[in-house]
Amino acid sequence: MELGFRHQLGLVCVILLFPALCNCKEYFTNSRATYYGTPDGNGTPSGACGFGEYGRKMNWYDGRVAGVSGLWRNGAGCGTCYQVKCKIAELCDVKGAYLVATDQGYGDRTDFVMSPNAFSRLGRNKNASAELKKYGTVDIEYRRVPCTYIGNVLFHIKESSSNPGYLAIVILNVNEKYDVNAVEMWQKGQERWEALRRVYGAVFDFANPARGEILLRFQVGVKWMIPNIAIPANWKPGATYDTRVQLY
Numbered sequence: 001m002e003l004g005f006r007h008q009l010g011l012v013c014v015i016l017l018f019p020a021l022c023n024c025k026e027y028f029t030n031s032r033a034t035y036y037g038t039p040d041g042n043g044t045p046s047g048a049c050g051f052g053e054y055g056r057k058m059n060w061y062d063g064r065v066a067g068v069s070g071l072w073r074n075g076a077g078c079g080t081c082y083q084v085k086c087k088i089a090e091l092c093d094v095k096g097a098y099l100v101a102t103d104q105g106y107g108d109r110t111d112f113v114m115s116p117n118a119f120s121r122l123g124r125n126k127n128a129s130a131e132l133k134k135y136g137t138v139d140i141e142y143r144r145v146p147c148t149y150i151g152n153v154l155f156h157i158k159e160s161s162s163n164p165g166y167l168a169i170v171i172l173n174v175n176e177k178y179d180v181n182a183v184e185m186w187q188k189g190q191e192r193w194e195a196l197r198r199v200y201g202a203v204f205d206f207a208n209p210a211r212g213e214i215l216l217r218f219q220v221g222v223k224w225m226i227p228n229i230a231i232p233a234n235w236k237p238g239a240t241y242d243t244r245v246q247l248y
Contacts, residue, residue, distance in 0.1 A: 028141035033084060033112040035119035035133070036067075036105070043115045047103035049078035049201035050170050054156065055102040059149045059173065063117035064097055067105020076179045077101050078202035079172070081147040084112060084122065086138045091128040097121035098145065104201075108137050149173040153225070153245045155216065158203060161237040168205040169196075171218055172240075175247040178220035186215040193217065220247065 038044060042056040042063030049055060057063050066084075071077045078101060085096030097118050105113030122138070123129030132138060151173055158168035171180050183204040184193040196204040196216075213230040227243035235241070 028085075028143050029111075030139070030141050031111040032107070032109050032137055033066075033086070033114055033119070033122075033140045033142075034107040034110050034137040035114045035116055038116060041116040041120070043102050047201075049075070049102050049104075050158065050199075050203035051078070051102050051172070051201075052156075052159075052170075054172060058100045058102060059151075061098070061100050063115055064099040064121060065102040065115050066099050066118055067103035067113040068101045069104070069106050069111050069113075071101060071111060072104045073179075075198055075201040075203075076181065079147070079174055080177075080179065081145050082112075082142050083145045084114075084118075084140050084142045086122045086132065086140050088132070088135075088138065091123055091131055093122060093124045093128075096140075100147070110137060111142065112140070144177060146176045147174065149175050151242075151246075153218075153227075153243045153247060154240050155227075155231060155243060156240045157231075157235055157237055158205075159238045163235055163237070164209070164211055166205065166207055167209045167214065167235075168199065168203055169216070170202045170204075174220060178247060180218055180220060182219040184217050184219075184224075185209060186217075188212070 043065035045053045045056050047055045055065065058065055068077055080101050083096055083098055086092040099118045107113050120129040123132050153174060154172040156170045156172055158170060161168050174180055183196040185196060185206055187194050188210055196206045199205045212233045215230045217224050217226040225245055227245050229244055231241050
């Protein structure tokens, strides 16, 4: 059976529009969220991503952080950002909360275990937020959004490192919707890039790195980023180095 021109044109429009319609329906994912307690409402420095003290506030996100379950993705979900909205119309803010994944956490069929500061942002106002906390766990919808960290990408040397002998790093301030998929070190003399191991969360390490300056590159999405400066030869555990790389 042959289709007339109008029918063919209509079929082409349906084919082109169908992915957009599907994406629209899947724009937000339904789930549940709860929260944990901290003395100041910020995150915890012992989060499983390995962000340490930095993970309590995550730059301008001001303590709006969360532990995630399935979104954890073996640590690749560390540092990713989400918009989360609850569904109690009289209590919930229409924009919800924008937060960062800094930990791995599980609740009662939840995708998010939020810091008190993050959970409070779900409410329309202070009183509404207090009422939401009485629920403990609420129905939500969420979507991944671009991160908007302030400043350049940073290399933080974990305190477990030792110069020389052992290097462990975590990469901070990765903007947009990028996952850090891999980190590699340039091996002088061998003239090749060699992979660091993902130890846990966002922490990558390398045993017995070469002495002297350390040149690293990291993969975001499918693109490799090479910082404009190397980590200096006299690097110290606990230090943070600016890569002079910005992601938009």
